[in-house]
Amino acid sequence: MTKINLTVDGSSVSDDVEPRMLLVQYLREKLGKTGTVIGCDTSNCGACTVHLDGTSVKSCNMLAVQADGHEVTTIEGLADTVDGDLHPVQESFRECHGLQCGFCTPGMIMQSVDLLKDNPKPTEAEIRVGLEGNLCRCTGYHNIVKAVQHASGQTEGATA
Amino acid sequence: MTTLQDPPVDTSAEIGRDRRRKEDQRLITGRTRWTDNIVLPGMLHLAMVRSPFAHARITSIDTTEAKASRNVVTVLTGADLGESQGVLINAWAITPDQVAPVHQPMPADRVSFAGEIVAVVVARTAAEARDAAELVDVEYEELPAAIDLKAAAKDEVLAHPDLGTNKSAFWKFDSAEAGTGGDVDAAIEKARTDGIVIEREYRQQRLIPAFMEPRSTVVDPTGEQITMWSATQIPHIVRFALAATTGVPESKIRVIAPDVGGGFGGKLQTTPEEWLTFCIANRLGKPVKYTETRSESLMVAHHGRDQWQKLTLSAEKDGTVTGLKVELLADLGSHVSLVGGGVPVLGAFMFNAIYKFPAYQFNCQTVLTNKTWTDAYRGAGRPEATYAIERLMSELAAELDVDPIEIRRKNWINHDEFPFTSVAGLEYDTGNYEAATAKALEMFGYDDLRSEQKQRRESGDPVQLGIGISTFTEMCGLAPSRVLGQLNYGAGGWEHASVRMLATGKVEVVTGTSAHGQGHETAFSQIVADRLGIPFEDVEILHGDTQTSPRGLDTYGSRSLVVGGEAIVRAADKVIEKAKPIAAHLLEASVDDIEFAAGRLSVRGTDQGMALTEVAAAVFAAHDYPEGIEPSIDSEATYDPINFNYPHGTHLCAMEVDTETGGVKIRKYVCVDDIGTIINPMIVAGQVHGGLVQGIAQALWEEAVYDDAGTLVSGSFVDYLLPTAADTVSFEIDHTSSPSITNTLGTKGVGEAGTIASTPAVVNSVVDAIRHFGVDDVQMPCTPERVWKAINAARGGGEAATQGAAAPHFDAAEGTEGAGA
Numbered sequence: 001m002t003k004i005n006l007t008v009d010g011s012s013v014s015d016d017v018e019p020r021m022l023l024v025q026y027l028r029e030k031l032g033k034t035g036t037v038i039g040c041d042t043s044n045c046g047a048c049t050v051h052l053d054g055t056s057v058k059s060c061n062m063l064a065v066q067a068d069g070h071e072v073t074t075i076e077g078l079a080d081t082v083d084g085d086l087h088p089v090q091e092s093f094r095e096c097h098g099l100q101c102g103f104c105t106p107g108m109i110m111q112s113v114d115l116l117k118d119n120p121k122p123t124e125a126e127i128r129v130g131l132e133g134n135l136c137r138c139t140g141y142h143n144i145v146k147a148v149q150h151a152s153g154q155t156e157g158a159t160a
Numbered sequence: 161m162t163t164l165q166d167p168p169v170d171t172s173a174e175i176g177r178d179r180r181r182k183e184d185q186r187l188i189t190g191r192t193r194w195t196d197n198i199v200l201p202g203m204l205h206l207a208m209v210r211s212p213f214a215h216a217r218i219t220s221i222d223t224t225e226a227k228a229s230r231n232v233v234t235v236l237t238g239a240d241l242g243e244s245q246g247v248l249i250n251a252w253a254i255t256p257d258q259v260a261p262v263h264q265p266m267p268a269d270r271v272s273f274a275g276e277i278v279a280v281v282v283a284r285t286a287a288e289a290r291d292a293a294e295l296v297d298v299e300y301e302e303l304p305a306a307i308d309l310k311a312a313a314k315d316e317v318l319a320h321p322d323l324g325t326n327k328s329a330f331w332k333f334d335s336a337e338a339g340t341g342g343d344v345d346a347a348i349e350k351a352r353t354d355g356i357v358i359e360r361e362y363r364q365q366r367l368i369p370a371f372m373e374p375r376s377t378v379v380d381p382t383g384e385q386i387t388m389w390s391a392t393q394i395p396h397i398v399r400f401a402l403a404a405t406t407g408v409p410e411s412k413i414r415v416i417a418p419d420v421g422g423g424f425g426g427k428l429q430t431t432p433e434e435w436l437t438f439c440i441a442n443r444l445g446k447p448v449k450y451t452e453t454r455s456e457s458l459m460v461a462h463h464g465r466d467q468w469q470k471l472t473l474s475a476e477k478d479g480t481v482t483g484l485k486v487e488l489l490a491d492l493g494s495h496v497s498l499v500g501g502g503v504p505v506l507g508a509f510m511f512n513a514i515y516k517f518p519a520y521q522f523n524c525q526t527v528l529t530n531k532t533w534t535d536a537y538r539g540a541g542r543p544e545a546t547y548a549i550e551r552l553m554s555e556l557a558a559e560l561d562v563d564p565i566e567i568r569r570k571n572w573i574n575h576d577e578f579p580f581t582s583v584a585g586l587e588y589d590t591g592n593y594e595a596a597t598a599k600a601l602e603m604f605g606y607d608d609l610r611s612e613q614k615q616r617r618e619s620g621d622p623v624q625l626g627i628g629i630s631t632f633t634e635m636c637g638l639a640p641s642r643v644l645g646q647l648n649y650g651a652g653g654w655e656h657a658s659v660r661m662l663a664t665g666k667v668e669v670v671t672g673t674s675a676h677g678q679g680h681e682t683a684f685s686q687i688v689a690d691r692l693g694i695p696f697e698d699v700e701i702l703h704g705d706t707q708t709s710p711r712g713l714d715t716y717g718s719r720s721l722v723v724g725g726e727a728i729v730r731a732a733d734k735v736i737e738k739a740k741p742i743a744a745h746l747l748e749a750s751v752d753d754i755e756f757a758a759g760r761l762s763v764r765g766t767d768q769g770m771a772l773t774e775v776a777a778a779v780f781a782a783h784d785y786p787e788g789i790e791p792s793i794d795s796e797a798t799y800d801p802i803n804f805n806y807p808h809g810t811h812l813c814a815m816e817v818d819t820e821t822g823g824v825k826i827r828k829y830v831c832v833d834d835i836g837t838i839i840n841p842m843i844v845a846g847q848v849h850g851g852l853v854q855g856i857a858q859a860l861w862e863e864a865v866y867d868d869a870g871t872l873v874s875g876s877f878v879d880y881l882l883p884t885a886a887d888t889v890s891f892e893i894d895h896t897s898s899p900s901i902t903n904t905l906g907t908k909g910v911g912e913a914g915t916i917a918s919t920p921a922v923v924n925s926v927v928d929a930i931r932h933f934g935v936d937d938v939q940m941p942c943t944p945e946r947v948w949k950a951i952n953a954a955r956g957g958g959e960a961a962t963q964g965a966a967a968p969h970f971d972a973a974e975g976t977e978g979a980g981a
Contacts, residue, residue: 018287020287025287028197032199033190034190034192034194034196034197035189035190035191035192036190037192037194037196037373037421038196038374039372039373039374039454040454040876040877041453041454041455041876042454042455042876042877042878044876044877044878044882045372045454045877047372074190075188075189075190076189076190076191078189079189086188086189090188090189093184093188094180094181094184094185094188095180097180097181097842097843097845097846099184099187099188100422100677100678100679100846100850101371101372101373101419101420101421101422101676101677102183102184102186102187102188102192102419102421102677103194103371103372103373103421103422104372105187105188106190109188124890127885128884128885128886128888129885129886131884131885131886132884132885132886133884134884134885135372135877135882135884136372136885137370137371137372137422137424137850137854137882138372138422138677138846138850139846139849139850140849140850140851140852140853140854140888140891140914141849141853141883141884141885141888142845142849142888142890142891143845143846143849144885145885145890146890
């Protein structure tokens with residue numbers, strides 16, 4: 001067991017973890033942060049995407065011990081409150097129907113936030129490449145792309 | 161962007177509105193309840209030990225070391241559990257003499273596909289269970305495996321030696337025998353002398369549904385009822401089948417489908433993992449969880465499609481079709497699963513599609529192999545049928561050198577011919593193929609793209625343009641129970657709903673359908689809000705729990721709106737009828753004078769009236785209500801559909817094919833679907849977009865590939881090519897509307913439409929781009945390699961037009977082509 005201290009969604013947490021424990025397992029099993037999900041075992045799907053010190057990472061692709069001393073933000077910490085104000089990207093996903101079953105959504109939103117941080121006015125092609133590491137089986141990506149465009153202020157409203 | 165050509169007279173506040181989804185607040189903030197999120201006190205975890213062999217006898221299993229591993233509770237084998245594990249059912253024996261092996265969740269003696277469970281480790285944590293699973297020592301005696309579908313059909317190697325054959329069932333429909341049309345063989349013979357005969361063989365490759373949420377099951381046996389949470393589309397059917405096969409009374413079983421992350425038919429199953437979790441939780445008396453890894457999911461969650469289609473179409477010299485004969489080989493995999501051989505039969509009535517064939521015959525041989533079993537995948541039988549006929553119609557057009565739109569127009573059912581009884585015996589209630597096609601052609605800029613295609617051909621442009629067409633229809637809204645009975649299906653096709661009027665003015669609607677991403681909570685709320693004249697926000701939709709929703713047949717086959725929605729409409733209408741005598745009593749009027757509109761019950765010709773919600777409050781108090789009736793306006797309804805439901809549409813795809821590399825790129829995709837009345841255009845658009853990409857993915861990218869030993873070589877997301885955002889394009893979609901006349905709201909199903917329609921549109925576009933090289937087919941998925949080889953083979957160089965599998969790094973000389981080779 002290794003002791004780790006980190007900040008998750010604004011709260012300081014401290015635990016003894018097995019060195020082999022993945023960050024996503026730590027989030028789900030130790031902290032109950034079940035908003036972050038596991039969709040594959042080959043780091044292809046991106047469902048587990050979170051932010052590490054403000055940059056997106058696939059939390060299945062790093063160990064919990066590697067997050068020691070860092071700041072992790074999950075989908076549950078993206079908005080200030082649960083029922084209050086949403087992050088603009090969350091709001092855009094709802095507005096543009098960028099989700100159906102919602103399983104890929106936490107990762108998709110976290111990746112989109114990071115994408116827009118790096119490139120506030122992306123083209124459609126840039127959005128598509130920027131989300132290449134996140135799989136969705138429901139939406140055909142059409143409305144996810146629209147949601148990111150909407151969040152970037154490049155479209156007026158939703159496109160059904 | 162949605163246009164209703166013929167809006168219903170009673171245009172209402174909610175139906176047709178782009179309501180944002182009620183479901184989303186939780187989903188976008190991570191406040192979700194996926195099955196794997198559920199943690200119960202003392203819960204134990206399972207890990208499965210799976211066979212690496214496609215076909216083998218289990219000679220010994222040594223669990224000693226695994227049992228001694230840290231925090232392992234026990235290790236169980238098929239011999240340990242015996243009959244207590246129950247058995248997995250096939251709900252649809254398509255013929256009375258269907259051959260089907262017994263389907264034990266965990267066999268004790270012999271495995272019949274790679275991935276079959278041979279032992280289960282129970283431990284305190286999932287990680288410890290997996291660690292110990294590595295320590296289970298299983299000895300196998302490998303047996304010859306039936307892998308290739310065509311070879312298996314010859315019975316040279318048997319998937320289940322004790323059955324004596326791989327042939328499970330032969331199912332036939334013949335229009336002459338059924339009295340719905342003429343003799344197809346006579347039509348074909350006639351065309352051989354004085355007409356046109358198009359003969360083709362198409363491959364429906366094996367696909368994997370690949371829902372994003374891996375399957376997970378939690379069973380808690382500690383209450384009076386045993387509760388199962390499962391990532392399933394079909395909680396009611398799972399409950400029934402558990403009771404029917406385990407001896408546990410149905411009334412002691414509660415099945416809950418909490419948040420379910422997609423299904424696409426892939427969670428329309430009763431699974432070994434569910435049965436084993438149920439059995440082991442009961443055996444140990446403790447809550448137990450099993451969650452599969454993605455690799456397990458791709459390997460053992462049921463696959464879809466996997467057919468060879470031999471097709472013969474006859475026509476007169478002017479292009480008028482005269483006959484269609486279909487001969488299918490369908491790969492069941494190792495067992496006849498829940499729907500199993502019924503999947504190709506769901507396509508049996510659809511190969512004739514929108515065309516006026518005077519003679520039709522459908523033959524299907526289902527075949528057992530030593531591969532993962534197949535079952536429903538989005539469209540289930542109808543994509544296969546639509547692919548075949550839409551490819552053939554384009555081939556007929558090419559043979560005649562006429563525009564593929566023209567050949568369709570010549571043969572389709574005209575809008576003034578509805579209702580139309582098809583050569584397969586179905587009655588299509590409404591449709592307008594002319595209108596949908598006209599709109600699609602205009603949106604697409606068809607003539608301009610044809611001009612550009614011509615210009616590129618003439619200039620010898622290395623990038624050629626192809627235009628693909630699919631004018632599809634499908635049968636959905638499963639299904640009229642009596643028809644299912646005639647087909648020997650093991651259940652009905654009705655749906656149930658209840659409406660509970662709460663004293664505080666809120667309304668609970670219970671549906672027997674079980675959404676897993678479709679947005680039922682929103683769309684059903686819109687329907688009820690309109691029907692009862694109450695605010696959208698005041699409607700709560702409850703589903704997916706057999707204790708809350710005691711009757712239901714769940715979600716698949718584009719049935720939830722057209723069957724489940726109709727049940728809701730009827731239950732809501734009963735609420736109003738029950739409220740009328742109570743309102744009459746309270747308003748001191750005759751019940752005949754009570755009329756209902758916009759949530760109010762009024763006395764005709766007066767200003768007297770009361771809100772429906774006030775009646776609900778009045779019967780809650782029950783201080784004053786008429787003699788002889790119950791103090792409740794809650795109502796329920798069970799609706800058995802009177803017909804299938806027939807959405808249709810015209811899909812157009814423009815494809816750029818780089819003739820130097822074989823690379824393909826979708827330039828434009830337009831579709832106009834006629835799904836009757838639309839409840840929520842935004843949700844419909846989402847269903848269409850997602851459906852399109854799944855159908856396009858079959859055409860261009862996806863294939864489950866086995867090596868000749870029966871090992872799935874596309875068993876991870878590294879190898880199974882699920883499209884990404886970067887692979888796909890934005891779509892232009894619109895609608896025409898011919899409301900269905902077999903349900904109150906005029907709706908038609910849309911869940912599967914995009915998938916059914918798009919695959920042939922895309923392949924037609926690829927073939928159209930390179931037809932001038934002499935190519936008339938490219939096997940799916942149309943990889944750059946296959947396209948390039950098709951071009952170069954036709955040019956007189958290169959190799960055969962199509963390869964068996966999309967795995968060029970496996971050497972064909974070694975016999976490691978895919979199962980479809």
